[in-house]
Amino acid sequence: MKYKLLTKCLAVGAVCCAFAGLPPSEAKSVLAATKPLFASVDRTGHVALENTAGNRVSSVHAGLVVLTVRDKSNRQNFHLIGADPSIKARTGIAFVGTVKWRLSLVPGIYRYYSDRNRSSGRTLRVTR
Numbered sequence: 430m431k432y433k434l435l436t437k438c439l440a441v442g443a444v445c446c447a448f449a450g451l452p453p454s455e456a457k458s459v460l461a462a463t464k465p466l467f468a469s470v471d472r473t474g475h476v477a478l479e480n481t482a483g484n485r486v487s488s489v490h491a492g493l494v495v496l497t498v499r500d501k502s503n504r505q506n507f508h509l510i511g512a513d514p515s516i517k518a519r520t521g522i523a524f525v526g527t528v529k530w531r532l533s534l535v536p537g538i539y540r541y542y543s544d545r546n547r548s549s550g551r552t553l554r555v556t557r
Contacts, residue, residue: 463493463531468509470520472502474546478553488554489534496530505543512537512555519544 466486470476478486498507500520508519513535520528522544534555542550 463495464489466494466496468496468498468507468541470498470500470502470505470507470543472504474502474505474543474549476507476541476543476549476551478541478551486553487551488556491534491536491555491557494532494534496532497527498530499527500524502543505545507541508544509539509541511539511553 465481466489467479467481468477469479480486496509496518498520500507503523503525506520506522506524508517509532510517511534513533516532516534516539518530518532536555536557539553539555540550541553
């Protein structure tokens with residue numbers, strides 16, 4: 430099932446890259462360079478950051494990341510700050526739902542937490 434989805438994503442990406450003026454040979458490299466990550470925050474303020482296999486992520490290589498955040502609480506939020514001062518991504522406290530952020534991570538230490546429960550926060554190391 431994952432392979433069918435990946436094939437569809439590659440096909441859609443190739444079409445999008447074609448419209449953007451990129452040759453098909455570069456379409457796969459553009460998509461491959463984008464790493465998917467998944468974050469969540471629950472009602473208690475517990476935050477998690479995982480890869481596609483569902484394993485906790487504590488380190489990634491620098492580059493493009495698509496971060497899908499699932500915020501399950503109207504009393505907590507997901508907040509990501511880090512080495513790049515321009516990255517201050519967060520969901521609202523009252524927001525419940527899913528958002529996708531396309532981020533360009535630079536090497537350094539990033540922190541993610543809920544603003545109402547900062548003690549439950551964790552760190553993400555971004556390496557070269």
